[in-house]
Amino acid sequence: MLKGVLEILQPYEAGKTIEEISERYNINNIVKLGSNENPYSPPKSVVEEIAKASNFVNRYPDPSYTKLKKKLSEYTGLSVENISLGSGAGEILDSVCKIALNPLDKVVIPVPTYTMYAFLSMLRDASLQFVETLDFEVRAGEVIDSAKDAKLIFLCSPNNPTGRVIERKELIKIIEGTDALVAVDEAYYEFCGETIADKVKEYENLIVVRSMSKFFGLAGLRVGYALSNKKIIEALEKARLPFNISSIAESAAIAALEEMSWFEKIKEEILEERKFVMHEINKLGLNALPSEANFLLVRLPSIDMQKFIEGLYREGVIVRNVTGVQGLKGNYLRITMGKKEENRKLISALRKLMTL
Template sequence: MVRGVIHIINPYDPGKFPEDISRRYGIPEAEVISLSSNENPFPPPDSVRKVYEQAYSKINLYPHPYYHDLKERISDYIGVDEELIAVGNGASELLKMMCEVNLEAFDPVTIPIPGYTLYAILAMLMDASIRFVEFPKYKIDGDEVVKNDGKLIFLCSPNNPTGNLVPEKEIRKILKETEGTVVVDEAYVEFSERSHLHLLKKYENLMLVRSFSKFFSLAGLRVGYAVGNSEIIEAIEKVRLPFNISYISAIVAKACLDSLDYFKSMRDKIIRERKRVERELSKFNDLEVYPSDSNFILVKINREENFETKFQESFERKGIILRNVTGLLGLEGIHFRITIGREDQNNKLLEVMEELFN
């Protein structure tokens, strides 16, 4: 009854959520610390909350179907013409539409690993031929990517789950040598402040995808945007569902763009905490800490395989959720990704680490 490819696709694994820990261990949901989904631990400012509350009076109405106001504000923010911007229900929908408008059955798609697993799922749904190219610790070699050239090439900078940036020289090399479209996922870019927006003027085969979920603290409202080639942007506008972003989501996203100083201040707090947590974790001999330019840290645990369950459950019993990425393509050994939380949350994380390793 359903398409054959559906039977071989594994559903996307979002990890565990506070509700899951509350049910299993009887810990009140409000007391669970989620360091699993790379969410911003700081909510938007009061000015954004007021806009959210005022929007309630219009939830019975559809939003404007073309989101000109939101695109205009994004255009001001990134310095790119509105005509080169498409908006979506989170970055995930933009990635999905990127596959829908570019891929025919059996088209090759190049995915460096370890990386974000959703790229492969979305490409498989289009019956694409996937070429995984492994780069230890996601140290991208542009020449190797081009050898495995695809009609679509997915890159992530900073990369999820390793946290590191793709050097611009490697991206330039790929853009210059490939005939395909290079999609750079910049969902975490504001934590590094090293975007590739300036390359759009030179390379027509570059597309950037960004999110309001991380830097702008709107994971629960689902807003993302794509920037780049006008033909692809126009195609996305053709295939996206009507009213794909709610009125509340669109107007709150605009309000966030009017509060940049606040979000930059919260970003600076997160980066200071990330550096502190990196230093503290590096003191444990059994942990290998990956350098990060994002709001999370990847760690490898140099212990026997059966330690994975003990490690995860030790945190969950204390009401702390980490993201277990052990077994992800391109990662060898036990790996956990840790979102940087507030100082008090990070202190509790470090306390459990101390109990486990000392």
């Protein structure tokens, strides 16, 4: 009755919530550094717009989301016809699979990367080809060689969980060297400022995926968008469900895009903190790898990871154990940059566990 692939797919494991850890260990004052969120609540103007919009939830949203698309058009420098919206970047990634994949089509995924690409492709009964990266560097030649007869290539820049940016010239080589659709996930774009979105009109096969969950701190409201040529955007618009974004989310996203200097200031603090946290982690004898995003990938020695993570939970610190993610060999944690005091709590918890 159900699709066979559901028998082998493991459910996506999201980061632990504060409530879960609080209840399990009977503790308070928990810091959540496991889901690459923005640690700050939105600015007042965004909260006010959310409250205002809640008065009108008896009405459906504007079916074409013209206001938000216009705002994103100003933000990205692209036209409204090059933009499609989704309920988070997650929905856009699913829609990309929906418009591109038939059963048994080949999808190429350099690893390690965001595990949802494989998950969503499998749900479309695609066949997966992972490309192992040396030193986490995505090289065009290897991707193009693996992509013969492929329908779709997923790339992530900056990459989750490595924090690495894919060099622009490598991206262009891949896009030009394949007939497959190339989806470049730029969920963390604002933390590094490097993008390939300026090229979407030039290529037939490029789609850029963005999120408002990270830099713009709207993870709970679910807003993402795709940037691509007119033909691909029309396909996405055709395939999406009507009213896929709530009117509250649309209003909040518009308000957030009017607060650029506020979010830029937070970004600067996060980048400063990333420097500090990386330095402190390395001082503890662990290995935090250079990152262009709001998180750090940390290599740990061969210890009992389950015990280590439990130890951090007990100290009231939630991080993500990414050990075992395809393409990662060895023990690794992914740690989101929090507020100053949260990061200091993380460091003292790590110090305590390292000296046990």
